[in-house]
Amino acid sequence: MVKDNHSHSADSVLNLRLRVWRQRRGQPGAFEEHALQGVSTSASFLEMMDMLNEKLVRDGKEPFAFDHDCREGICGMCSMTINGMPHGPLPGVTTCQLHMRNFRDGETITVEPWRARAFPVLRDLMVDRSGFDKVIQSGGFISIRAGSAPEANATPIAKDVSDAAMDAAECIGCGACVASCKNGSAMLFVGAKVTHLNLLPQGQPERDRRVLAMVRTMDDVGFGNCTNQGECQAHCPKGITLDVISHLNRDYLGARVKAFFSSTGKARRGGD
Amino acid sequence: MSTPSCNSALSSIGKKAVMALTGLLLVGFILGHLSGNLLFFKGPEALNAYAQWLHEHAALIWTARVTLLLGVIAHIAAGISLTLENRAARSGGPAVEQTRRASWGSLTMPYTGLVVLGFIVFHLLHYTFQSVALGGQTFPLATNPAFTDVHAMLVAGFSHSGVSAFYIISLALLSLHLSHGVSSMFQTLGLRNERWRGRLDILAIAFGWIVFLGFSAIPASILAGCIK
Numbered sequence: 001m002v003k004d005n006h007s008h009s010a011d012s013v014l015n016l017r018l019r020v021w022r023q024r025r026g027q028p029g030a031f032e033e034h035a036l037q038g039v040s041t042s043a044s045f046l047e048m049m050d051m052l053n054e055k056l057v058r059d060g061k062e063p064f065a066f067d068h069d070c071r072e073g074i075c076g077m078c079s080m081t082i083n084g085m086p087h088g089p090l091p092g093v094t095t096c097q098l099h100m101r102n103f104r105d106g107e108t109i110t111v112e113p114w115r116a117r118a119f120p121v122l123r124d125l126m127v128d129r130s131g132f133d134k135v136i137q138s139g140g141f142i143s144i145r146a147g148s149a150p151e152a153n154a155t156p157i158a159k160d161v162s163d164a165a166m167d168a169a170e171c172i173g174c175g176a177c178v179a180s181c182k183n184g185s186a187m188l189f190v191g192a193k194v195t196h197l198n199l200l201p202q203g204q205p206e207r208d209r210r211v212l213a214m215v216r217t218m219d220d221v222g223f224g225n226c227t228n229q230g231e232c233q234a235h236c237p238k239g240i241t242l243d244v245i246s247h248l249n250r251d252y253l254g255a256r257v258k259a260f261f262s263s264t265g266k267a268r269r270g271g272d
Numbered sequence: 273m274s275t276p277s278c279n280s281a282l283s284s285i286g287k288k289a290v291m292a293l294t295g296l297l298l299v300g301f302i303l304g305h306l307s308g309n310l311l312f313f314k315g316p317e318a319l320n321a322y323a324q325w326l327h328e329h330a331a332l333i334w335t336a337r338v339t340l341l342l343g344v345i346a347h348i349a350a351g352i353s354l355t356l357e358n359r360a361a362r363s364g365g366p367a368v369e370q371t372r373r374a375s376w377g378s379l380t381m382p383y384t385g386l387v388v389l390g391f392i393v394f395h396l397l398h399y400t401f402q403s404v405a406l407g408g409q410t411f412p413l414a415t416n417p418a419f420t421d422v423h424a425m426l427v428a429g430f431s432h433s434g435v436s437a438f439y440i441i442s443l444a445l446l447s448l449h450l451s452h453g454v455s456s457m458f459q460t461l462g463l464r465n466e467r468w469r470g471r472l473d474i475l476a477i478a479f480g481w482i483v484f485l486g487f488s489a490i491p492a493s494i495l496a497g498c499i500k
Contacts, residue, residue: 031367081366081368083368083370084366084367084368084369084370085370085372091372110367110368112366112367112368115362115363115364115365115366116361116362116363117360117361117362117363118361179366180372181362182358182362182365182371182374182379183358183361183362184358184361184362184363185284185358185361215283215284215285216283218284219283219284222360222361223284223361224284224357224358224360224361224362225284225287225288225354225357225358225361226284226288226460227354227358227378227381227456228378228452228455228456228459228460229373229374229375229378229379230373230374231371231372231373231374233373234372234373235372241466242459242464242466242469243465243466245459246459246462246463246464246465247462248285248462249285249288249289249459249460249461249462250461250462250463251462252283252285253285253289253461253462256286
């Protein structure tokens with residue numbers, strides 16, 4: 001495992017060659033090469049991209065479009081495949097938390113968007129991740145009584161259950177799992193959401209309907225199928241494990257069996 | 273949230289479950305086939321008596337054959353469907369491809385599967401139908417000519433070094449297939465977690481080696497001249 005190199009006491013600067021993806025929606029894209037000098041090793045990867053864009057603007061060229069928001073690793077907006085690795089070479093961090101001290105002076109860095117059919121490129125490094133929103137809309141919620149807030153401890157939840165649910169809830173929905181998967185599968189994301197909600201008592205009323213609906217939407221949106229290779233876990237910036245996929249499979253197959261044998265209701269009068 | 277209707281087409285997880293359950297069936301068959309084959313080393317009488325016993329229980333053997341045939345067809349159909357969908361969903365992948373964790377066995381599943389399919393067809397033509405690579409010879413059992421002398425047939429069949437090499441290479445690829453499949457089927461059925469993943473991965477690799485060494489020992493020992 002690569003470790004974030006904090007041992008540099010003093011900042012040094014890097015001169016880099018960048019191969020960055022340029023694409024307009026609906027048109028074929030290509031890599032553009034740019035040289036960038038004087039990048040501080042303390043800069044984050046996104047700050048380095050900012051430097052590149054400022055240089056492009058100064059030179060009268062068009063800057064690269066890329067997604068970013070909180071820049072502290074919790075919003076899930078940044079989405080760059082760096083040298084073939086979603087979120088770059090340092091495991092367990094998002095692109096915004098990746099620092100330039102993890103690269104060498106003179107290195108050529110290839111930056112491209114998430115690659116998956118379900119994530120079409122909007123522009124340059126930005127992709128359309130609304131496929132995830134559709135999956136959430138189909139079942140990633142709970143139904144609660146509206147009105148005054150209930151007493152916080154009214155629903156007892158076992159510690160191990162709440163821990164496991166919170167581990168799954170760490171998923172920030174960035175899409176690195178899809179981008180790293182050799183099959184473009186979203187099973188780690190869907191597994192995290194289903195595990196989070198299906199473990200907790202608040203998620204029980206919709207438990208079976210949730211998992212059936214979310215898997216159906218996942219398939220409809222055009223994500224691939226899981227082949228249990230584990231690339232998603234190895235690239236997830238939040239350390240979500242394949243446990244959630246196992247949980248998703250278990251809940252889904254159980255719900256299908258229950259739906260198959262569920263009661264069809266009362267006997268109809270005069271019918272069979 | 274609307275109640276999802278029962279879709280006639282299988283979902284991604286449904287197809288994966290078909291892969292896992294038929295895979296489990298085929299793993300069970302491989303274990304049974306291996307234990308039967310190892311009687312080869314006990315001598316001609318033991319192996320031929322086992323083969324004769326199998327053929328005297330026609331209901332058993334035909335139930336097994338039909339179940340296995342249906343299992344193999346379902347395994348291949350689901351596998352092809354999943355692989356084609358996965359190719360389309362990836363849409364080419366990144367220009368720079370990096371792999372952090374996926375095992376060699378897991379990355380080559382469709383290819384090793386296809387080679388194993390070809391091997392199964394050859395193997396059936398070779399020893400079940402006795403129509404290829406045996407030079408038109410027949411092997412009636414001396415004590416009961418209605419049955420085949422399986423031991424003599426194996427020795428004759430594997431004396432051909434090209435045939436033996438093809439068997440050993442195919443068995444290596446089958447073992448590679450199993451080194452991922454045996455652990456993967458537990459994950460697909462939701463019967464694995466991080467604690468058990470490492471153990472099941474080791475079990476799968478060990479199973480692959482047992483299958484490879486156990487089956488290959490027969491052609492290897494005949495080629496080496498240990499058994500005539």
